[in-house]
Amino acid sequence: MQPAFPTATEVLIEVAREGLYLAALLSAPAVLAGLAVGLMVGAVQAATHIQEPIIGLVPRAIAVVAALSVCLPWMARHLVEFTAQLFELLPAVAGA
DSSP states (O other), X not given: OOOSSOOHHHHHHXXXXXXXXXHHHHHHHHHHHHHHHHHHHHHHHHHHTOOOHHXXXXXXXXXHHHXXXXXXXXXXXXXXXXXXXXXXXXXXXXXX
């Protein structure tokens, strides 16, 4: 027989799972932008035989900053929603 309400341990495991999922989701735009630009710059460097490391770093950094600035409102909305859910669950976990 399963309890009607989840235990504090189950709630904490669910919150940790959602937190890890949210961290992966929010880091995806920056990681994917860096990956895409890195692949393009790498292909150009391989084709031109220019192996200067700074040439690959600057476009990737610009792409990551651009992706973060474009996605910042979306990221902030998800973080605020997650934080609100945490505060709603706090009494249930603390009271158990």
